[in-house]
Amino acid sequence: MTYRQALRDTLRSEMLRDENVFLIGEEIGIFEGSYKITAGLLAEFGEQRVRDTPISEEGFTGAAIGAAMLGLRPVVELMTINFSLLALDQIVNHAAKIHGMFGGQCRVPLVIRTPGGGGQQLGATHSQNIELYYAFVPGLKVVAPSNPADAKALLLAAIRDDDPVLFLENLALYNTRGEVPDHDEPAEIGRAAITRPGTDITxxxxxxxxxxxxxxxxELARTEGIDCEVIDLRSLRPLDRPTVVESVRRTHAAVVLEDDWLTYGIGAEIAATISDGAFDQLDAPVRRVAMAEVPLPYAKSLETAALPSADDAATAIRETLSAVGRLRREEAR
Structure with a gap:
């Protein structure tokens, strides 16, 4: 099924399972959501559990935090992560801190679903990847599934978690397809996945x-015999540092791919983690592939040039292996 359908089906199954789960956000009811994730849910569950709101991210995020403190399990939909900036105080100063500030007397079982990413010609203020803002904050959990199966498993985990979870979706992934298991088994938040074992580079x-x-x-394995081990972080806070470090200790080289800006990005944290845990095993510096450090242009050709691509990733992998003499001459050609 598609990533989009996996999200929709999971929301429905959790609303059927637990009457405390409800949805809240702009245009999620009558309009069925900007990306149709909530299609049909208003008709099935009614307006008490699928709540359309005014255009006030700070207001309805704050209302959801209050509902969570009183025992409900709200799932907020922010139309894009860019609009989360309007609710930054509620997310960072309230949702993330209430449990700690009040000595553990109150939990905030809140999920904030929101898409981000470029490539859709939505302009600089609607195409950002600002997950770093939230991954930086203790008290929040931040997850970012890359495929339909993980979208289901991580959304199950997020809704059932007693802490606030920021659930990141990328607009480019909504129509991607993949196998999704029938069973409702939550993923472990904070556990990365090795999606392809390999020996040459991580x-x-x-x-x-x-x-x-x-x-x-x-593609590199098929055409050039390069054997990459691929790690899908899945969770940005907590971050699965041991899986990353153990892999690099085996392969002795690493390339980090990210959709955000290079400076101060998630990749910088991963590179530091590798330096701390596997420095003596590295045969080459950690390479990072990220988007250009500009507000994302609207023009399609410029937007495409600014975003990291498959070609950028392949080039970084080849150059890293070549620098340590582990790229065969015929592969380099």
Missing amino acids: VIGYSRMAAVGLQVAE
């Missing part, structure tokens, strides 16, 4: 770039 990504990394790895 390729690390999350969300769209985890899917790109896997695609590139399969």
Whole structure:
């Protein structure tokens, strides 16, 4: 099924399972959501559990936090992660801190679903990947599934978690397809997945770039005999550092792929993690592939040039292996 359908079906199954789960956000009811994730849910569950709101991210996110404190399990839909900036105080100063500030007396079982990413010609203020803002904050959990199966498993985990979870979706993934298991088994938040075992180099990504990394790895294995191990982080907070470090200790090289800006990005944290845990095993510096450090252009040709691509990832992998003499001459050609 599609990534989109996996999300929709999971929301429905969790609403059937637990009457405390409800949805809240702009245009999620009558309009069925900007991306049709909530299609049919208002008709099935009614307006008490699928709540359309005014255009006030700070207001309805704050209302959801209050509902969570009183025992409900709200799932907020923010139309894009860019609009989360309007609710930044509620997310960072309230949702993330209430449990700690009040000595564990109150939990905030809140999910905030929101898409991000470029490639859709939505302009600089609607195409950002600003997950770093939230992965930086203790008290929040941040997950970023790259495929339909993980979209289901991580959304199950997020809804059932007693802590606030930011659930990141990439617009480019909504129509991607994949096998999705019938059973409702939540993923473990904070556990990365090795989506392709390999021996030559470790390729690390999350969300769209985890899917790109896997695609590139399969193509390089088929055409050039390069054996990449691919890690899908899946969770940005907590971060599965041991899986990353153990892989790099085996392969002795790493390339990190990310859709955000290079400076201060998620890739910088991964590179630091590798330096801390596998420095003596590295045969070459960690390479990072990220988007151009510009507000994303609207013009399609410029937008495409600014975003990281499969070709960028393949080039970084080849150059890293070539630098340490592990790329065969015929592969280099």
